[in-house]
Amino acid sequence: MRFYRAHVLVCAGTNCSLKGNRAVREALIREIEGKGLGEEVKVIETGCFGLCEQGPTIVIYPEGVLYCRATVEDVPELVDSHLLKGRRVERLLYREPTRPVAVQTVPELDYFKKQVRVVLRNCGIIDPDSIEEYIGQGGYTALAKALAMKPEEVIAQVKASGLRGRGGAGFPTGLKWEFGRKAPGGVKYVVCNADEGEPGTFKDRLILEGDPHAVLEAMAIAGWAIGANYGYIYIRGEYQLSIQRLERAIEQARRLGLLGQNIFNSGFNFDVEVRIGAGAYVCGEETALFESLEGKRGEPRIKPPYPTDVGLFGKPTVINNVETLANIPPIITRGAEWFRTLGTEKCPGTKVFTLTGDIVNEGLIEVPMGITLREVVYEIGGGIPNGHKFKMAQTGGTSGGCLPEALLDVPMDYDQLAAAGSALGSGALLIMDDTHCIVDVARCFARFFLHESCGQCIPCREGTLQLYHLVDGITRGTGTRQDLELIERLSRTMYVAPLCPLGQTAPLPIMTTLKYFKDEYLAHVDSRVCPTGTCRALATGHAAD
Amino acid sequence: MATVKLTIDRQPVEVEQGTTVLRAAEKLGIRIPTLCYLKDINAIGACRVCVVEVKGARTLQAACVTPVAEGMEVFTSTPRVLQARRHTLELILSDHPMECLTCIRNQNCELQEVSEALGVREVRYQGKTSRHEPDRSTPSLVRNPAKCVLCRRCVAVCQKVQGVNAVQTLERGFDTVVAPAFHLPLGEVACVLCGQCALVCPTGAIHERDQVDEVWAALADPGKHVVVQTAPATRVSVGEEFGLEPGSIVTGKLVAALRRLGFDRVFDTDFTADLTIMEEGHELIKRVKEGGVLPMFTSCSPGWIKFIEHFYPSLLPNLSTCKSPQQMFGALAKTYYAEKAGILPEQIYVVSIMPCTAKKFEAARPEMNASGHRDVDAVLTTRELGRMLREAGIDFSHLPEEDYDAPLGISTGAAAIFGATGGVMEAALRTAYEVITGNPLGDINITAVRGLEGIKEASVTLDGLTLKAAVAHGLGNARKLLDLVAQGKADYHFIEIMCCPGGCIGGGGQSIPTDTAIRQRRIEAIYDVDERMVLRKSHENPAVQTLYREFLGEPLGHRSHELLHTHYIPRGTVPRKEGVAK
CATH class of the missing domain: 3.40.50.1780 (Rossmann fold)
Incomplete structure (x- = not known):
C-alpha cells in the first residue's frame, strides 16, 4: 500500500458535478503529474461535503483545508502554492458572512460546528468507488458482528436504539424488523427505498453517492435479522451517479464475498439488485413502489395488509429508507446506548437535511434530532442572504407544512413538527425570504400535487385539481372569500379521505400557509393586492388602508 | 373460523375474522354507501365514498377494504364522515357531465343514487372537467370516458373475470382514463365485446350501442x-x-x-x-x-x-x-x-x-x-x-x-x-x-x-x-x-x-x-x-x-x-x- 503526503479530495456529488468538478479534478491530476508530484499527492473523488452552494469544493489533507468554488483556472495556483510551497490560497478559502477572516480548515466552519456526522460519516472522506476505503473506515464490521449475533439480538439492538424511519413517517425501525421477522413465510425481502422524490430533498442521493456500501451493509444486516436472502434497491432513474456507484459497490462486495453466498462463512446468503424507477413521485410510497417493482402501474395499495405481512411479490417485506439503513452499521458497532446519546428521547439519532432556498449555505447537513429551525437557519445555514428577512420554512418537502418566523424555535423531530402542523418528512428544508408571495408559493405546491397524483382515488385525483385552480384563481385576482372557505373545506377532506399519504398530505402546505399567513391571502382576495408584487394580475404592495 | 368482536356506531357485532367493515355493518342493518365497490369483483377502496371513522386512526378508512379487528370501534355517520363523503361526491360531480336527463343510464345510475342518498345539493368546484371523445369503434359497445368515475370495475371484470384485459387504467392523476392500451379504439384491440364492463359500469361510461x-x-x-x-x-x-x-x-x-x-x-x-x-x-x-x-x-x-x-x-x-x-x-x-x-x-x-x-x-x-x-x-x-x-x-x-x-x-x-x-x-x-x-x-x-x-x-x-x-x-x-x-x-x-x-x-x-x-x-x-x-x-x-x-x-x-x-x-x-x- 502506498502512502501519500497529501490527499486532495474533490467532491463528486451531483451538485458539485453540475458545477464542473470533473474538469477541476482532471486538471488537478494533470497539474500534479506535470509537476512530478504524482508519487506523493493523490487526488480522490469523494462524496458530498455538504457545502453544495460553494461547489466545486476541494479539501486537502492532512491539514483539512477547504477550498470553494474552484475552477480549472485556479488549479495551477492551488498545486503550485498549496501543494508545492505549502501556502494556502486565500482567495479560494471559505468566508463566513459573520467573520472578517477566511476559514482555513473544515472543523473551523460554523457550518460544521453543530453537525454530527453519523449517516454522513464517510461522505466526503472516502472514495465511494473503493470498497477498500469503506472497509478502512470500519465498513462491513457491523455485518460481521451482526452475523455473529442471533437475528433476534440484532433486532433488539435496533429496537433499543429507538431509530425511527427516516423516509418521513418515523415508524420505529426495530419494530418493523420484528414484524418482518415474525411474519410467516419462507421467502422474504429487504427493500431499500431510494425513490427520493420530494422536491428539495437530495439526501439519499448524496448518501448513496458518497457511501454506497453503508446501505448495502445495512441491507445485508436487515436480511439476516428478518430472514431474507434478497434485497432490492428501488432508485430514481435520475440518480445516474448513485446508480453507477451502487452497481459498482455491489460488484465489489460480491467479489469480496460480502454479498452473495455464505457471507463470512456464516451460511447466510444475501444479494442485492438495483431497480430503477421511472419518475413517478407516488412510487416513493412503499406499496406503490412494490407495484412498480413488480412491473405494474405505480399505485398505492390498501393497508392493511402491511408490507411486513404482504409486501413485494406478496411476500413479507421490510422496506427502509436510505438514511434509515445508513444508521444501522454504526448502531450495530457502537451500540444502542451510544445512539441514544444523540437527538431527543423519542427521536434518537441525527437527521440529514437538505438546506435549500434563500439561505447562505445551501447544502447537505446532519444534525442531532431536536435542533431548532433557528439554529439550522442562522447558525448552520448562515442566515438569509442579500439583506432579506426570513419569511417561512417548509419542512419535510412539498408534502410538509410551512412554518413562519414565530415557530423558528420548534425543536425538529417527528412529533414536535407534526404538532406544529408540519412534518419532519424526508428532511427537506426550504427557506424562503420575504420577497416570496405565500399564495404563489402555495400555488406551486398545489401544482406539484396535481401533477403527481396517481389518479386512483377521487379525493386526491379531483381534489388536487380543484385545490390548484382555487389557489391559482387567487393569484390571478379572481379569488373570493368563498374560495378561501372552499379551500379550507377541501383541505380538511383531503387531509383525511384519500387512499394514501400523497393525497393526505397534499393539502398540508396550503393549510399551513393559510393558517400562518392568512392576512396575505386576504390581501389578495379582499383588496386584490399582492404584497410582494409576485402575482402580476394584482396590484403591488400593501393596500393603502 | 375465528370471530372478531367490534362495535359499529356503538352497536356490538361479532363477525368472522377477515370480514370487511362494510359487511359487518350490513349485518347490523347499516348500509354504508359505496360507488367503486362491487361484490366479488372490485374492492379497491378508490372512490372513498364508503369511508368511516375508526377510533385511533387519523385518517378515514374505506369500509369496503378495511378488515375488522378485535375491539375496533367504527363510526359510520359522524359529521367528519358525512362531510368527507359529500365532498368526495361533490368532487366527482365537478368532473362529470351533468347530462342525466339525456343519459342512457338515467334512473339506473349508481352515481345518481349515491348523490341522492348523500344529499349532495350543489357542486361548488369549478376547476376543470375532463374532456374525452366517445369511442364508437365497435358495433357492440360505446365507451364514453367523459362519464367515467374511474371506479375500475370494468377493468377488474375484464381482467379478473374474463381474462381479456381489453381496457386498462392509462395516464396519471387528473388525466387518468380507462381505455384500451395506447388509447386505441376498442374496435382495434383484442376486446371480445362481451359487455361485462357495461354490466358493471355504475354510470353511462360504457354501454351497448343503441339500435x-x-x-x-x-x-x-x-x-x-x-x-x-x-x-x-x-x-x-x-x-x-x-x-x-x-x-x-x-x-x-x-x-x-x-x-x-x-x-x-x-x-x-x-x-x-x-x-x-x-x-x-x-x-x-x-x-x-x-x-x-x-x-x-x-x-x-x-x-x-x-x-x-x-x-x-x-x-x-x-x-x-x-x-x-x-x-x-x-x-x-x-x-x-x-x-x-x-x-x-x-x-x-x-x-x-x-x-x-x-x-x-x-x-x-x-x-x-x-x-x-x-x-x-x-x-x-x-x-x-x-x-x-x-x-x-x-x-x-x-x-x-x-x-x-x-x-x-x-x-x-x-x-x-x-x-x-x-x-x-x-x-x-x-x-x-x-x-x-x-x-x-x-x-x-x-x-x-x-x-x-x-x-x-x-x-x-x-x-x-x-x-x-x-x-x-x-x-x-x-x-x-x-x-x-x-x-x-x-x-x-x-x-x-x-x-x-x-x-x-x-x-x-x-x-x-x-x-x-x-x-x-x-x-x-x-x-x-x-x-x-x-x-x-x-x-x-x-x-x-x-x-x-x-x-x-x-x-x-x-x-x-x-x-x-x-x-x-x-x-x-x-x-x-x-x-x-x-
Missing part, C-alpha cells in the same frame, strides 16, 4: 316484413326492466309485447337452439366416430368465438362449425321461412332480442349472409328492448300471455336451458344419448353440468363409449380449460364454453344490475321453464323435424352446411383494424 331507432324505422317501413326472435335467456330477465323480481318468467308477456310493438312475426331463437343441438350433436358424433379434432367446443356464444379467435387461434379447429342459434335463425328466416311465407328475402328484416352485446358484432360479421342477405339485421339487448317498450308505453306487467308464431317459434325445454351455463351441454347430451343408443334417457336432468361452479365436468356412457364433457363459463374459466387442451392434458370429447359468467342469463346485454344472486335466480327460472315444457329434447321438436323433412334434408347435409355452418378468423392479439369492416 332502437333502427328497429323503429324498420317497423315503420311498409316494404319490410319484420320478424323477431327472442334468445332463451331474455324470457327470464326482461321483466326486470319493468321492476319485476329477478328470475320472473315472462315468456308470454314478451311475445305479447313484441306483437304490440308491431313485429309481423314473433319467433323464437329457441327453435334454432334445438336445431343447433341437431347439427352440433351430429358434428360431435361424426368427430368421435371419424377421428376428427377433439375436444369439440360449442360455438353459440359470440364473445367466446371472438375470444378464441384472438387468444387461442391454434384451437379454432376444435370449434364446432355450427353458427350460433341467432345466426341460424336469420339464415332460415330469409330462406326457409321466406319460401314458406312467399316473401322475398330482401324484404325480410330480422331483429333479435338478445342478452348479449357481442351478438351485435356477430350479426355484423360479413360472412354471416347465407341467404345472400345479412342473416340478422338488428340486435337489441334486453336493456334496449326495455327502453323500446317503455317508449311505446306498453304496460308490460299487465300484458296477457301469448304464444310464439309457428313454425319458427316452436321449441323444447332443451332449447330454453341454452340460456344458462351447462345448458347446451345438457341439451346435447339428452339428444346424443337417445340418438346414439336409441334408448330413452332415464333422468333427463343432467345436474352435474348445472350451477355457477366455474368449471364443471360430466361423463355419459353411450353404447360402450364414455363421453367426457366439460363446461366453463366466464372467459377466465375458459382459459383454464383451453390451456389444458392446448397442452394436450385434457381428454374431454366435448366442451361447452359460455363467454359470460352464468351463461347468457348473465350476458352483457342483460338488465342492470346483474350480480351473482340475480344470475342464480335467472338460472332457477330457466330450469323452471324447461320443467314446464312438454317436449324437453331437441330431437323431439316437431318443427325441427319438419324443417329437416321439407328443407334441410339431414343434419350436416348440404343445405345445412351452406346455411347453418360457418368458419372462423384467427385474429391474434396485436392491435389492428377490424370491427365491422374486417
Whole structure:
C-alpha cells in the first residue's frame, strides 16, 4: 500500500458535478503529474461535503483545508502554492458572512460546528468507488458482528436504539424488523427505498453517492435479522451517479464475498439488485413502489395488509429508507446506548437535511434530532442572504407544512413538527425570504400535487385539481372569500379521505400557509393586492388602508 | 373460523375474522354507501365514498377494504364522515357531465343514487372537467370516458373475470382514463365485446350501442316484413326492466309485447337452439366416430368465438362449425321461412332480442349472409328492448300471455336451458344419448353440468363409449380449460364454453344490475321453464323435424352446411383494424 503526503479530495456529488468538478479534478491530476508530484499527492473523488452552494469544493489533507468554488483556472495556483510551497490560497478559502477572516480548515466552519456526522460519516472522506476505503473506515464490521449475533439480538439492538424511519413517517425501525421477522413465510425481502422524490430533498442521493456500501451493509444486516436472502434497491432513474456507484459497490462486495453466498462463512446468503424507477413521485410510497417493482402501474395499495405481512411479490417485506439503513452499521458497532446519546428521547439519532432556498449555505447537513429551525437557519445555514428577512420554512418537502418566523424555535423531530402542523418528512428544508408571495408559493405546491397524483382515488385525483385552480384563481385576482372557505373545506377532506399519504398530505402546505399567513391571502382576495408584487394580475404592495 | 368482536356506531357485532367493515355493518342493518365497490369483483377502496371513522386512526378508512379487528370501534355517520363523503361526491360531480336527463343510464345510475342518498345539493368546484371523445369503434359497445368515475370495475371484470384485459387504467392523476392500451379504439384491440364492463359500469361510461331507432324505422317501413326472435335467456330477465323480481318468467308477456310493438312475426331463437343441438350433436358424433379434432367446443356464444379467435387461434379447429342459434335463425328466416311465407328475402328484416352485446358484432360479421342477405339485421339487448317498450308505453306487467308464431317459434325445454351455463351441454347430451343408443334417457336432468361452479365436468356412457364433457363459463374459466387442451392434458370429447359468467342469463346485454344472486335466480327460472315444457329434447321438436323433412334434408347435409355452418378468423392479439369492416 502506498502512502501519500497529501490527499486532495474533490467532491463528486451531483451538485458539485453540475458545477464542473470533473474538469477541476482532471486538471488537478494533470497539474500534479506535470509537476512530478504524482508519487506523493493523490487526488480522490469523494462524496458530498455538504457545502453544495460553494461547489466545486476541494479539501486537502492532512491539514483539512477547504477550498470553494474552484475552477480549472485556479488549479495551477492551488498545486503550485498549496501543494508545492505549502501556502494556502486565500482567495479560494471559505468566508463566513459573520467573520472578517477566511476559514482555513473544515472543523473551523460554523457550518460544521453543530453537525454530527453519523449517516454522513464517510461522505466526503472516502472514495465511494473503493470498497477498500469503506472497509478502512470500519465498513462491513457491523455485518460481521451482526452475523455473529442471533437475528433476534440484532433486532433488539435496533429496537433499543429507538431509530425511527427516516423516509418521513418515523415508524420505529426495530419494530418493523420484528414484524418482518415474525411474519410467516419462507421467502422474504429487504427493500431499500431510494425513490427520493420530494422536491428539495437530495439526501439519499448524496448518501448513496458518497457511501454506497453503508446501505448495502445495512441491507445485508436487515436480511439476516428478518430472514431474507434478497434485497432490492428501488432508485430514481435520475440518480445516474448513485446508480453507477451502487452497481459498482455491489460488484465489489460480491467479489469480496460480502454479498452473495455464505457471507463470512456464516451460511447466510444475501444479494442485492438495483431497480430503477421511472419518475413517478407516488412510487416513493412503499406499496406503490412494490407495484412498480413488480412491473405494474405505480399505485398505492390498501393497508392493511402491511408490507411486513404482504409486501413485494406478496411476500413479507421490510422496506427502509436510505438514511434509515445508513444508521444501522454504526448502531450495530457502537451500540444502542451510544445512539441514544444523540437527538431527543423519542427521536434518537441525527437527521440529514437538505438546506435549500434563500439561505447562505445551501447544502447537505446532519444534525442531532431536536435542533431548532433557528439554529439550522442562522447558525448552520448562515442566515438569509442579500439583506432579506426570513419569511417561512417548509419542512419535510412539498408534502410538509410551512412554518413562519414565530415557530423558528420548534425543536425538529417527528412529533414536535407534526404538532406544529408540519412534518419532519424526508428532511427537506426550504427557506424562503420575504420577497416570496405565500399564495404563489402555495400555488406551486398545489401544482406539484396535481401533477403527481396517481389518479386512483377521487379525493386526491379531483381534489388536487380543484385545490390548484382555487389557489391559482387567487393569484390571478379572481379569488373570493368563498374560495378561501372552499379551500379550507377541501383541505380538511383531503387531509383525511384519500387512499394514501400523497393525497393526505397534499393539502398540508396550503393549510399551513393559510393558517400562518392568512392576512396575505386576504390581501389578495379582499383588496386584490399582492404584497410582494409576485402575482402580476394584482396590484403591488400593501393596500393603502 | 375465528370471530372478531367490534362495535359499529356503538352497536356490538361479532363477525368472522377477515370480514370487511362494510359487511359487518350490513349485518347490523347499516348500509354504508359505496360507488367503486362491487361484490366479488372490485374492492379497491378508490372512490372513498364508503369511508368511516375508526377510533385511533387519523385518517378515514374505506369500509369496503378495511378488515375488522378485535375491539375496533367504527363510526359510520359522524359529521367528519358525512362531510368527507359529500365532498368526495361533490368532487366527482365537478368532473362529470351533468347530462342525466339525456343519459342512457338515467334512473339506473349508481352515481345518481349515491348523490341522492348523500344529499349532495350543489357542486361548488369549478376547476376543470375532463374532456374525452366517445369511442364508437365497435358495433357492440360505446365507451364514453367523459362519464367515467374511474371506479375500475370494468377493468377488474375484464381482467379478473374474463381474462381479456381489453381496457386498462392509462395516464396519471387528473388525466387518468380507462381505455384500451395506447388509447386505441376498442374496435382495434383484442376486446371480445362481451359487455361485462357495461354490466358493471355504475354510470353511462360504457354501454351497448343503441339500435332502437333502427328497429323503429324498420317497423315503420311498409316494404319490410319484420320478424323477431327472442334468445332463451331474455324470457327470464326482461321483466326486470319493468321492476319485476329477478328470475320472473315472462315468456308470454314478451311475445305479447313484441306483437304490440308491431313485429309481423314473433319467433323464437329457441327453435334454432334445438336445431343447433341437431347439427352440433351430429358434428360431435361424426368427430368421435371419424377421428376428427377433439375436444369439440360449442360455438353459440359470440364473445367466446371472438375470444378464441384472438387468444387461442391454434384451437379454432376444435370449434364446432355450427353458427350460433341467432345466426341460424336469420339464415332460415330469409330462406326457409321466406319460401314458406312467399316473401322475398330482401324484404325480410330480422331483429333479435338478445342478452348479449357481442351478438351485435356477430350479426355484423360479413360472412354471416347465407341467404345472400345479412342473416340478422338488428340486435337489441334486453336493456334496449326495455327502453323500446317503455317508449311505446306498453304496460308490460299487465300484458296477457301469448304464444310464439309457428313454425319458427316452436321449441323444447332443451332449447330454453341454452340460456344458462351447462345448458347446451345438457341439451346435447339428452339428444346424443337417445340418438346414439336409441334408448330413452332415464333422468333427463343432467345436474352435474348445472350451477355457477366455474368449471364443471360430466361423463355419459353411450353404447360402450364414455363421453367426457366439460363446461366453463366466464372467459377466465375458459382459459383454464383451453390451456389444458392446448397442452394436450385434457381428454374431454366435448366442451361447452359460455363467454359470460352464468351463461347468457348473465350476458352483457342483460338488465342492470346483474350480480351473482340475480344470475342464480335467472338460472332457477330457466330450469323452471324447461320443467314446464312438454317436449324437453331437441330431437323431439316437431318443427325441427319438419324443417329437416321439407328443407334441410339431414343434419350436416348440404343445405345445412351452406346455411347453418360457418368458419372462423384467427385474429391474434396485436392491435389492428377490424370491427365491422374486417
